[in-house]
Amino acid sequence: MSIVSFKNTILHNLVSKPKTRKVEKEFPVGTRGHVENDMDLCVLCGLCSIKCPTHAISIDKAEKTWSINPMSCIQCRCCVDNCPKKSLSMGVRFQEPGTEKITKTFKQSEKAIAAQEALMKAAKERAAAAAAAKAAQAAAAGNAQAAPAANAQAAPAASAPAQKPAEEPKA
Protein backbone atom coordinates (compact mmCIF):
# COMPACT_ATOMS: atom_id res chain seq x y z
CA MET A 1 0.00 0.00 0.00
CA SER A 2 1.53 3.27 -1.04
CA ILE A 3 1.25 6.63 0.69
CA VAL A 4 -0.72 7.86 -2.29
CA SER A 5 -3.80 6.00 -1.12
CA PHE A 6 -3.78 8.09 2.11
CA LYS A 7 -3.23 11.39 0.41
CA ASN A 8 -6.79 12.63 0.92
CA THR A 9 -6.71 11.81 4.62
CA ILE A 10 -3.31 13.39 5.07
CA LEU A 11 -4.34 16.56 3.27
CA HIS A 12 -7.57 16.76 5.24
CA ASN A 13 -5.75 16.38 8.58
CA LEU A 14 -3.22 19.00 7.64
CA VAL A 15 -5.83 21.69 7.14
CA SER A 16 -8.51 20.74 9.68
CA LYS A 17 -8.63 21.50 13.45
CA PRO A 18 -7.62 18.75 15.92
CA LYS A 19 -10.47 16.48 16.99
CA THR A 20 -9.14 16.36 20.55
CA ARG A 21 -8.99 19.18 23.09
CA LYS A 22 -6.23 20.25 25.43
CA VAL A 23 -7.53 19.01 28.78
CA GLU A 24 -4.85 20.95 30.66
CA LYS A 25 -6.36 24.22 29.46
CA GLU A 26 -10.05 23.39 29.53
CA PHE A 27 -11.16 22.09 32.90
CA PRO A 28 -14.96 21.97 33.11
CA VAL A 29 -16.61 24.09 35.80
CA GLY A 30 -16.68 22.19 39.11
CA THR A 31 -13.69 20.00 38.32
CA ARG A 32 -12.29 18.51 41.50
CA GLY A 33 -8.58 18.15 41.19
CA HIS A 34 -6.12 17.39 43.93
CA VAL A 35 -6.38 18.83 47.45
CA GLU A 36 -4.16 21.82 48.23
CA ASN A 37 -3.35 23.19 51.67
CA ASP A 38 -2.25 26.74 52.47
CA MET A 39 0.24 26.02 55.25
CA ASP A 40 0.15 29.69 56.30
CA LEU A 41 -3.41 29.10 57.52
CA CYS A 42 -3.40 25.47 58.66
CA VAL A 43 -3.39 25.10 62.47
CA LEU A 44 -3.01 21.28 62.36
CA CYS A 45 -6.31 20.80 64.19
CA GLY A 46 -6.77 17.41 62.49
CA LEU A 47 -10.42 17.86 61.57
CA CYS A 48 -9.74 17.15 57.89
CA SER A 49 -8.02 13.92 58.87
CA ILE A 50 -10.99 12.84 60.99
CA LYS A 51 -13.50 13.66 58.25
CA CYS A 52 -11.60 12.02 55.38
CA PRO A 53 -13.45 8.80 54.46
CA THR A 54 -10.37 7.17 52.95
CA HIS A 55 -7.86 8.20 55.65
CA ALA A 56 -5.78 9.97 53.02
CA ILE A 57 -4.73 12.78 55.39
CA SER A 58 -2.49 12.52 58.42
CA ILE A 59 -1.19 15.11 60.88
CA ASP A 60 2.01 15.05 62.91
CA LYS A 61 1.69 17.71 65.58
CA ALA A 62 5.18 17.07 66.99
CA GLU A 63 6.78 17.56 63.57
CA LYS A 64 4.21 20.22 62.64
CA THR A 65 3.43 18.55 59.33
CA TRP A 66 0.32 17.83 57.28
CA SER A 67 0.44 14.90 54.83
CA ILE A 68 -1.80 13.57 52.12
CA ASN A 69 -1.67 10.37 50.14
CA PRO A 70 -2.95 11.45 46.71
CA MET A 71 -3.55 7.85 45.62
CA SER A 72 -6.02 7.36 48.47
CA CYS A 73 -7.86 10.62 47.87
CA ILE A 74 -11.17 10.25 46.04
CA GLN A 75 -11.67 14.02 45.63
CA CYS A 76 -14.84 13.98 47.72
CA ARG A 77 -14.11 17.51 49.05
CA CYS A 78 -15.17 16.56 52.57
CA CYS A 79 -11.90 17.86 54.08
CA VAL A 80 -12.21 21.16 52.22
CA ASP A 81 -15.76 21.74 53.43
CA ASN A 82 -14.87 20.95 57.06
CA CYS A 83 -11.62 22.89 57.44
CA PRO A 84 -12.33 25.61 60.04
CA LYS A 85 -9.45 27.79 58.81
CA LYS A 86 -10.41 27.52 55.11
CA SER A 87 -6.83 26.52 54.35
CA LEU A 88 -7.86 23.63 52.08
CA SER A 89 -9.01 23.94 48.50
CA MET A 90 -9.55 21.72 45.50
CA GLY A 91 -7.06 22.52 42.79
CA VAL A 92 -8.72 22.40 39.38
CA ARG A 93 -5.76 20.69 37.76
CA PHE A 94 -5.89 16.92 37.70
CA GLN A 95 -3.43 14.95 39.77
CA GLU A 96 -0.13 14.36 38.02
CA PRO A 97 0.14 10.71 36.96
CA GLY A 98 2.74 8.67 38.82
CA THR A 99 4.17 5.18 39.01
CA GLU A 100 4.44 4.84 42.77
CA LYS A 101 2.31 5.65 45.78
CA ILE A 102 3.80 8.64 47.51
CA THR A 103 2.69 10.64 50.50
CA LYS A 104 3.09 14.36 50.12
CA THR A 105 4.12 16.13 53.33
CA PHE A 106 3.96 19.84 54.01
CA LYS A 107 5.42 21.66 57.00
CA GLN A 108 3.42 24.27 58.86
CA SER A 109 4.81 27.73 58.06
CA GLU A 110 6.58 29.89 60.65
CA LYS A 111 3.79 32.41 60.24
CA ALA A 112 1.12 29.84 61.08
CA ILE A 113 3.15 28.52 64.04
CA ALA A 114 3.49 32.05 65.46
CA ALA A 115 -0.23 32.74 64.96
CA GLN A 116 -1.15 29.44 66.61
CA GLU A 117 1.12 30.12 69.60
CA ALA A 118 -0.41 33.59 70.01
CA LEU A 119 -3.89 32.06 69.93
CA MET A 120 -2.96 29.44 72.53
CA LYS A 121 -1.38 32.07 74.77
CA ALA A 122 -4.50 34.24 74.53
CA ALA A 123 -6.70 31.23 75.31
CA LYS A 124 -4.59 30.37 78.37
CA GLU A 125 -4.78 33.96 79.60
CA ARG A 126 -8.55 33.99 79.13
CA ALA A 127 -8.87 30.71 81.03
CA ALA A 128 -6.68 32.01 83.89
CA ALA A 129 -8.70 35.24 84.07
CA ALA A 130 -11.96 33.29 84.11
CA ALA A 131 -10.67 31.01 86.87
CA ALA A 132 -9.54 34.00 88.95
CA ALA A 133 -12.91 35.70 88.50
CA LYS A 134 -14.71 32.50 89.52
CA ALA A 135 -12.53 32.15 92.62
CA ALA A 136 -13.17 35.78 93.59
CA GLN A 137 -16.91 35.25 93.10
CA ALA A 138 -16.85 32.13 95.28
CA ALA A 139 -14.89 33.96 97.99
CA ALA A 140 -17.39 36.84 97.93
CA ALA A 141 -20.31 34.40 98.16
CA GLY A 142 -18.62 32.65 101.11
CA ASN A 143 -18.17 35.96 102.95
CA ALA A 144 -21.79 36.87 102.33
CA GLN A 145 -22.96 33.56 103.85
CA ALA A 146 -20.62 33.80 106.85
CA ALA A 147 -21.76 37.30 107.88
CA PRO A 148 -25.47 36.46 108.68
CA ALA A 149 -24.40 33.33 110.56
CA ALA A 150 -22.07 35.37 112.77
CA ASN A 151 -24.82 37.94 113.35
CA ALA A 152 -27.28 35.18 114.26
CA GLN A 153 -24.87 33.83 116.90
CA ALA A 154 -24.22 37.27 118.39
CA ALA A 155 -27.91 38.34 118.57
CA PRO A 156 -29.23 35.86 121.24
CA ALA A 157 -26.31 36.66 123.52
CA ALA A 158 -27.10 40.34 123.38
CA SER A 159 -30.88 39.93 123.95
CA ALA A 160 -30.68 37.34 126.77
CA PRO A 161 -31.81 38.73 130.24
CA ALA A 162 -29.05 39.29 132.74
CA GLN A 163 -28.90 36.40 135.15
CA LYS A 164 -29.41 37.24 138.79
CA PRO A 165 -26.42 36.48 141.00
CA ALA A 166 -27.01 33.42 143.11
CA GLU A 167 -28.18 34.28 146.68
CA GLU A 168 -25.70 33.51 149.33
CA PRO A 169 -26.96 30.87 151.80
CA LYS A 170 -28.08 32.30 155.15
CA ALA A 171 -26.04 31.37 158.11
Ligand code: SF4
Ligand atom coordinates in the same frame (compact mmCIF):
# COMPACT_ATOMS: atom_id res chain seq x y z
S1 SF4 B 1 -6.18 21.71 56.87
FE1 SF4 B 1 -7.77 22.70 58.07
S2 SF4 B 1 -8.89 21.01 59.07
FE2 SF4 B 1 -6.92 20.19 58.34
S3 SF4 B 1 -5.53 20.35 60.07
FE3 SF4 B 1 -5.27 22.22 58.83
S4 SF4 B 1 -6.69 23.72 59.75
FE4 SF4 B 1 -7.30 21.70 60.49
Ligand code: SF4
Ligand atom coordinates in the same frame (compact mmCIF):
# COMPACT_ATOMS: atom_id res chain seq x y z
S1 SF4 C 1 -11.02 15.14 49.14
FE1 SF4 C 1 -12.03 13.53 50.34
S2 SF4 C 1 -10.77 11.71 50.06
FE2 SF4 C 1 -9.53 13.46 49.40
S3 SF4 C 1 -8.36 14.02 51.20
FE3 SF4 C 1 -10.20 15.28 51.23
S4 SF4 C 1 -11.69 14.13 52.48
FE4 SF4 C 1 -10.03 12.71 51.91
